[in-house]
Amino acid sequence: MSIHIEAKKGEIADTVLMPGDPLRAKWIAETFLEDSYCYNQIRGMLGYTGTFNGQRISVQGSGMGMPSAMIYLHELIKDYGVKKVIRVGSAGSYQKDIQLNDVVLAMAASTTSGINNSRFINSDYSPTANFDLFIKAVNYAQKHGIPIKAGNVLSSDEFYEDNPKAYEHWAKYGVLCVEMEAAGIYTIAAKYNVKALTILTISDSLITGEQLSAEARETSFQQMVEIALAAAMP
Template structure:
C-alpha cells in the first residue's frame, strides 16, 4: 500500500488508463470494463480494475496539475509495478489547424514547470514511449479519426492574461497544444521503467484577447462523450 492508494499488490493491472477526473475513471470502468472492482477511494480518487477484451485493465483518476500526476504516476509505477500508462484528458489548441474534438498525442512535452530542475544536472526532455505513440497513431488513422502527434506544452498556469500572444510564442516553435500533466507522467515512467503516453481531445480553440476562449465544449461532453478517445486509449493500453 502506498501513501495515497489503498490497493494491495495485485489489485492494479500492469496496463492502466489515467484520466484526470475520477468521475471519468468511474464512467470508463462502468461502461467498458467487465466486472470492475474499485481498488481506491482515498481522497475520492477512484480506481478500478476489470477485464477489457479478456485482459486485465485498470483505470484511475489523477487530479489536475503536475504535482498530483507525479504523485500517482510515481506510486503506480514504483509501488504497484504498472508498466503501460495512458493518460487521456483534454487540451487547448495552439495550432490553428486543430479543431474541436481532434485527438492529440503528446510526442514530447515542453513545460513551464521546474519539477525536474533540481533532480538532474540539466534539463530533462520528457517524451512518450514510441511503441504506444505509434500504436495509438495508427489505430486512430485506421478508424478515420482526426489524430495528430507533436510537441505539447505542460503548463503550471491555466489562466494567462494574454493567452493569444502566449500561445503564438509556443506555436512558433511547433508546439501544438497545451495541457497540465504530461511532463509528470513521462518523468515517472522514465524513472521507473514504464511506458507512457498522453492522449488528449481538443476542447478549447481560438483564444480570446482577454484570456477567454471560444469554441469550447460542454462539461458533459468532456466527461462522458469523448467515446472515440476512450476506446482508442483502451486499445492502446491493452497488450
C-alpha cells in the first residue's frame, strides 16, 4: 500500500489510464475491460485492473488539478512500478474549429501553475508527450476515421478565472484547449523516465459557451478511450 492507494503489490498493471473523475474510471473498467476488479477506494478515488485484448490495464482516478494528479502518479510509479500512463480527460476549447466531443492529443502542455519553478529556477520547462504513445494514438485514429486535433494545451490551476477573456491570449499563440492535469503528469513522467500521453475530449467551449452535461462527461467519451487503449498496447 501507498499513502493514497490501497492496492497490494501486483494488483496494478504497468500501464494505467488516468481520468480525473473516479466515476469515469469505473465506467471505463466496466465498459472496456474484462474481469476487472476494484483495487482502490481510499478517498473515493476509484482504481481498477482488468484486461483488454489480453493485456493487463489499470484505470486510476486522479482527481482535479495538478497537485492531486501528481500525487497519484508519483505513487503509481514509485510504489507500483507503472511504466506508461495515459490521461483521458475533458477540456475546454480555445479555438473555433475545435467543438464539443472533438478529440485532442496534447503534444505539449503549457501551464499557469508554478509547479516547476522550484525545479527549474529562472527557466521554463516544457512538458511534452511521449512520442511512441503519441504516434500510436495518431495511427489508430487515422486508421479508424476518428478526427483528431494535436498540439499545445494549457494546464490551468483555476477552473473559474476572474477574467473570462483570459483564454484569448493563449488562443492567439495556438493553444488548442484548457484542462488541469497534463503539465503535471508530463513532468512527473519525465522525472521518472515513464511514458505519458494526454488525450482529451472537448466538453466545453470558451468561445460559444456550450458544454456537456455532467453525465455525458462521465460516460460518453468512447472514442477517446478507444484511442487510449490502442496506444497502451505493446
